[in-house]
Amino acid sequence: MKINWDELGFDYIKLPYRFIAHWKNGAWDSGQLTEDEYLPIHEGSTALHYGQQCFEGLKAYSRKDGKVNLFRADQNSARMNRSARRLLMPEVPEELFLGAIKQVVVANREFVPPYGTGGTLYIRPLLIGVGPNIGVHAAPEYIFTVFCMPVGAYFKGGLTPTNFIVSDYDRAAPNGTGAAKVGGNYAASLLPGEKAQERNFSDCIYLDPETHTKIEEVGSANFFGITKENEFVTPKSPSILPSITKYSLLHLAKERLGLEALEEDVPMDNLDRFKEAGACGTAAVISPIGGIQFGDDFHVFYSEKEVGPVTQQLYDELTGIQFGDKKAPAGWIITLA
Numbered sequence: 001m002k003i004n005w006d007e008l009g010f011d012y013i014k015l016p017y018r019f020i021a022h023w024k025n026g027a028w029d030s031g032q033l034t035e036d037e038y039l040p041i042h043e044g045s046t047a048l049h050y051g052q053q054c055f056e057g058l059k060a061y062s063r064k065d066g067k068v069n070l071f072r073a074d075q076n077s078a079r080m081n082r083s084a085r086r087l088l089m090p091e092v093p094e095e096l097f098l099g100a101i102k103q104v105v106v107a108n109r110e111f112v113p114p115y116g117t118g119g120t121l122y123i124r125p126l127l128i129g130v131g132p133n134i135g136v137h138a139a140p141e142y143i144f145t146v147f148c149m150p151v152g153a154y155f156k157g158g159l160t161p162t163n164f165i166v167s168d169y170d171r172a173a174p175n176g177t178g179a180a181k182v183g184g185n186y187a188a189s190l191l192p193g194e195k196a197q198e199r200n201f202s203d204c205i206y207l208d209p210e211t212h213t214k215i216e217e218v219g220s221a222n223f224f225g226i227t228k229e230n231e232f233v234t235p236k237s238p239s240i241l242p243s244i245t246k247y248s249l250l251h252l253a254k255e256r257l258g259l260e261a262l263e264e265d266v267p268m269d270n271l272d273r274f275k276e277a278g279a280c281g282t283a284a285v286i287s288p289i290g291g292i293q294f295g296d297d298f299h300v301f302y303s304e305k306e307v308g309p310v311t312q313q314l315y316d317e318l319t320g321i322q323f324g325d326k327k328a329p330a331g332w333i334i335t336l337a
């Protein structure tokens, strides 16, 4: 298979190997690599009927020296287990989770985009409830699987700003599953996402489900803004996904850029305080927000054409660490030979 590294989007590509483990009678087996990309599962599987499933997203990065970095994979393991607990699924031990990821990356090593292409290997761990069942109960059995593929930019602009539109829909409820990485939140986002794209926006902005006055999420990414006072601000809410990229940026903004770093409410009626804004996440990396459509108003941040200087600095710091060019805070990087 020949891959044109410079033309990668965010699309499924079948690679040779994935990992699969099974939970039955209260225990995980040790799992194994397989070449089969299909999962034959029981028709009564709770993942199919009742959305009993959760997933993760992380990346492997090619370094200049030819080795491969994983970024904060322990945090994905911890978050998957929080999602699992929320949906009454068995936790995946960190050792099994990290072992699976390492095996999958090493087995598909030739498909990690080379250093300098900007591409990365996107890794998708998935935990699903399976086995015979019909009542609204937790499943009798579970599958944990990890597959991966090379990807490029998630939002088409990459570091060029794109525009977003505020949605009337909610992706999650105030005391629902917004903070868990579960498929139901994404199913709820398909229609609003498509409506946004039909109008040529990259995706929608979700407001807080309780009052619809504050920014919560930017499609499948968290929001951040840089204020005129040089503060890094990102929403604090129990119904957004606790983004690993967001927590990394809170740290880097403070420790490396010397900004005040704050998690707080981001009311829609005070966007003027921001001189720059962006979306952040594993897939989105840092994607500058040009402007936001809200009803009849269109609010432009820094520029619709150019990335702002602080956003660029954050991007350089984050990706510098991920690709191994900058020193990482302790424990952030696992390097595979």
Ligand code: PLP
Pocket: 057, 217, 219, 220, 221, 222, 241, 242, 243, 244, 245, 246, 280, 281, 282, 283
């Ligand atoms: N918010 C949502 C809804 C997401 O799907 C993601 C992607 O994982 C994020 C935020 C960003 O989280 P992370 O930085 O951990 O990838």
Ligand code: COI
Pocket: 056, 057, 058, 220, 221, 281, 282, 283, 284
């Ligand atoms: C990620 O950033 O890893 C995501 O999960 C976003 C999206 C592809 C669901």
